[in-house]
Amino acid sequence: MGLTKTxxxxxxxxxxxxxxxxxxxxxxxxILQEIIKSNTCICGDLVDELGLAQPTISxxxxxxxxxxxxxxxxxxxxxxxxxxxxxxxxxREQMSGFFAAYDLKATCC
Amino acid sequence: MGLTKTxxxxxxxxxxxxxxxxxxxxxxxxILQEIIKSNTCICGDLVDELGLAQPTISxxxxxxxxxxxxxxxxxxxxxxxxxxxxxxxxxREQMSGFFAAYDLKATCC
DNA sequence: ATGATTAATCGTAATATTGCAATATAAAGT
DNA sequence: ACTTTATATTGCAATATTACGATTAATCAT
Numbered sequence: 001m002g003l004t005k006t007x008x009x010x011x012x013x014x015x016x017x018x019x020x021x022x023x024x025x026x027x028x029x030x031i032l033q034e035i036i037k038s039n040t041c042i043c044g045d046l047v048d049e050l051g052l053a054q055p056t057i058s059x060x061x062x063x064x065x066x067x068x069x070x071x072x073x074x075x076x077x078x079x080x081x082x083x084x085x086x087x088x089x090x091x092r093e094q095m096s097g098f099f100a101a102y103d104l105k106a107t108c109c
Numbered sequence: 110m111g112l113t114k115t116x117x118x119x120x121x122x123x124x125x126x127x128x129x130x131x132x133x134x135x136x137x138x139x140i141l142q143e144i145i146k147s148n149t150c151i152c153g154d155l156v157d158e159l160g161l162a163q164p165t166i167s168x169x170x171x172x173x174x175x176x177x178x179x180x181x182x183x184x185x186x187x188x189x190x191x192x193x194x195x196x197x198x199x200x201r202e203q204m205s206g207f208f209a210a211y212d213l214k215a216t217c218c
Numbered sequence: 219a220t221g222a223t224t225a226a227t228c229g230t231a232a233t234a235t236t237g238c239a240a241t242a243t244a245a246a247g248t
Numbered sequence: 249a250c251t252t253t254a255t256a257t258t259g260c261a262a263t264a265t266t267a268c269g270a271t272t273a274a275t276c277a278t
Contacts (some may be wrong), residue, residue, distance in 0.1 A: 003160070003236070003237080003262070003263060003264090004134065004135065004136075004235090004236065004264095005136075005160070005236090005237080006135060006236090008135075008136075008159065008160045008161070009135035009136070009138075009139055009159075013135040013138045013142075014135050014141055016135075016138055017133055017135045017138055020129050020132050020133035021130075021133035021134075023129055023133075024126055024129035024130035024132075024133045025113065025126055025265090025266085026113065026115060026117075026118035026122040026123050026126045026131075027113075027114075027117075027118070027266090028126075028276080029118075029122045029126055030118055030122055032207070033122075033207075033210075036207075036210045037210070037213045041164065043224080043225075044223090044224060044225075044259065048152065050117065050118075051114070051117045052114070052117070052267080052268090052269090053267070053268050053269085054225075054226095055225090055226080055227080055228095055267080055268060055269080056113055056266075056267050056268065057225095057271095058225060058226055058227085059226090059227095059267080059268095060227080060266095061225095061226095062227095063265095068216055074275090076224090076276070077222095077223055077224050077225085077226080077274080078146055078223085078224055078225075078275095079225065079226090080258060083211055085241095085274090092208050095204055095208075096139070097205075098142075098145075098245085099201050101142075101145045101146070102145045103278050112232070112233060112234090112266070112267080113233095113265090113266065113267090114266090114267080134235090134236085136236090152254075152255075152257075153253090153254060161237080161238090161239090162237070162238050162239085163254085163255075163256095164237080164238060164239080164240095164255095164256080164257080164258095165237050165238065165273090166238075166255095167237095167256055167257085168236085168256060168257095169235080169236095170255095170256095171256085172235095183245085183255095184246090185245065185246070185254090186244080186246060186252095186253055186254050186255085187245095187253085187255075188254080188256095193260055199254065205243050219278105220277100220278085221276100221277085221278085222252080222275100222276085222278100223274100223275085223276080223277100224273100224275085225272100225273085225274085225278100226271100226272080226273075226274095227270105227271080227272070227273090227274105228270085228271075228272090229267095229268100229269090229270085229271100230267100230268090230269095231266100231267090231277100232263075232265100232266085232267090233264100233265080233266080233267105234263100234265065234266090234276100235262100235263080235264065235265085236262085236263080236264090237256105237260100237261095237262090237263105238259105238260090239259095239260095240257105240258085240259085241256100241257080241258075241259100242252100242255100242256080242257065242258085242264085242269105243254100243255080243256070243257085244254085244255085244256095245252105245253085245254085245255105246251100246252080246253080246254105247250105247251085247252075247253095248249105248250080248251075248252095
């Protein structure tokens with residue numbers, strides 16, 4: 001108990017859940033928006049930009065990285081983060097499928 | 110501590126996080142897919158379809174309903190669930206914005 | 219080497235989530 | 249009224265998440 005029964009679901013469902021869970025936090029949404037907006041990757045700027053402590057930001061970045069949504073490159077003293085295209089596209093396609101499936105349907109009830 | 114600092118983020122960021130958090134579980138993804146696939150709304154069928162206990166399914170449905178993603182109509186003894194178009198479209202647009210913003214960018218690092 | 223800067227990790231407290239057995243509620247049929 | 253059928257609620261145990269202070273690790277400049 002207290003543990004998601006991943007073995008019951010398809011690989012696709014589990015992957016999508018992992019990716020969405022990574023995004024499903026306002027801080028991580030804000031981080032992704034910053035990363036996308038500032039074409040050039042950021043790092044410690046996020047600590048100033050958002051009002052969260054450095055360890056907290058670092059942890060959120062780690063979760064986004066674990067889900068594969070972003071990648072980090074060491075750039076001297078700092079770390080440069082950016083979107084990881086393959087996983088980002090995987091997410092985009094999964095969501096497209098979701099929305100497309102509903103488009104054709106009428107409301108019931 | 111242990112509590113998300115919602116006051117730090119925009120209303121949009123918080124709303125998107127709530128919607129995504131509701132979807133970000135394999136069981137709830139499976140439920141949404143079933144609801145979308147079976148144009149006609151389902152309810153207890155989900156208990157048979159997925160391999161989870163009735164209270165567990167009921168709880169997942171409640172979370173989806175709380176986020177506004179689905180709506181339930183009492184139909185005699187059973188309850189008929191279906192997508193709630195306004196919120197569903199809100200989510201679709203938010204996600205579109207996300208993906209569109211990245212489209213234009215090149216990879217850095 | 220020393221100090222400054224940047225980011226990750228550890229430890230911990232507060233809270234949230236997941237799943238289910240047991241029970242409660244509510245409508246329909248008999 | 250009583251039983252059946254369908255769903256919701258309650259209570260609880262196991263685990264996960266969120267946030268941050270304190271510390272560590274790693275790179276750069278002097």
